[in-house]
Amino acid sequence: MAAKHKNRSLLQCEDSAYYTNTIGIVVDWVIFIVGLPEVSLACYALLCLLKKNRVAPIFAINLFVSDFIQIAITIVFIISRFFKATFFPFVAARCIARLLVRLGLTSSLGFMLLISAERYLMVAHPVWYRTKSTANLCILVSICMWTLSAVYSVLDYILFHTRFSLFLFSIICLVPAPFLLGLFIATWKALNKSEAMRRQKRNKRKVLGALSLVLGTYIVLFLPFSFRNLYYSLKRDSATDAEDSVRDLSLVLTSALVYLSPLFDSFIYIFIRSDIRDTVDAFPCCKVPLMKLKELQDKLTANSQAGTTS
Numbered sequence: 001m002a003a004k005h006k007n008r009s010l011l012q013c014e015d016s017a018y019y020t021n022t023i024g025i026v027v028d029w030v031i032f033i034v035g036l037p038e039v040s041l042a043c044y045a046l047l048c049l050l051k052k053n054r055v056a057p058i059f060a061i062n063l064f065v066s067d068f069i070q071i072a073i074t075i076v077f078i079i080s081r082f083f084k085a086t087f088f089p090f091v092a093a094r095c096i097a098r099l100l101v102r103l104g105l106t107s108s109l110g111f112m113l114l115i116s117a118e119r120y121l122m123v124a125h126p127v128w129y130r131t132k133s134t135a136n137l138c139i140l141v142s143i144c145m146w147t148l149s150a151v152y153s154v155l156d157y158i159l160f161h162t163r164f165s166l167f168l169f170s171i172i173c174l175v176p177a178p179f180l181l182g183l184f185i186a187t188w189k190a191l192n193k194s195e196a197m198r199r200q201k202r203n204k205r206k207v208l209g210a211l212s213l214v215l216g217t218y219i220v221l222f223l224p225f226s227f228r229n230l231y232y233s234l235k236r237d238s239a240t241d242a243e244d245s246v247r248d249l250s251l252v253l254t255s256a257l258v259y260l261s262p263l264f265d266s267f268i269y270i271f272i273r274s275d276i277r278d279t280v281d282a283f284p285c286c287k288v289p290l291m292k293l294k295e296l297q298d299k300l301t302a303n304s305q306a307g308t309t310s
Helices: 022-051 058-080 088-124 126-132 135-158 163-174 176-193 195-199 201-234 241-259 261-265 268-272 276-282 284-309
Strands: none
Touching: 022 058, 022 241, 022 261, 022 268, 058 088, 058 135, 058 261, 058 268, 088 126, 088 135, 088 163, 088 176, 088 201, 088 261, 135 163, 163 176, 163 201, 176 201, 201 241, 201 261, 201 268, 241 261
């Protein structure tokens, strides 16, 4: 099945194999039902930290906003599947929704990279981080990231379903790879050299935990999607039906992985909060089970320390 290159209106897009596949349908429902409340609660908990005059986790908040865009827009695809594929209002809605999904994906990649860079500066250059890394600077960087993501998303929307569009998106998704890996290694080395962090093992675990989550999410969820798109953007169009089936299945599976990324981003909140009291203050209804969990953690910590001294 050769790729189709036809003149089309900006509000008429060809649906991908993911849209009609059962896996895509199930994943969209999971993303909306599970991801929407999850990301909403994570955003609310981070905003509660701001009310306590804490350092604003601006990049994490922007990451959750990009995740919220990806999750909320899935309702368009969910509802449109109940109508004919050629029903124009939903055809146009799906085109605009794909623009917003691409905006959410590219911006989330950018903010994952910024979170890793922020953790590195916090450890390797603590004086500069405390004096120069102001809220205004973070907001300015975030605005630039959103602007770049929006410009690219519009360009990709215009070039939708072209070989160059697929190639460009593959390169954009692969660009963060060396930086995320390099920042993780550099931060790990800086943590081992820092005398303060050696004594503060809990803070060390939080920093490495956030970086590990970001790097792991990228490797597991984004890399397969990126390599698959890069391969098919460089591959010739002459293909058999069997090769087309493999291409469509690979698209469905890798797309499902990358669309599930917002479900994992929410766990970054765990590595940003100071302790479990922040969660208790944000969600008073969960005070009893959370305090019991804290008591269990304290007992386990005390037992491990006693075992080490003995």
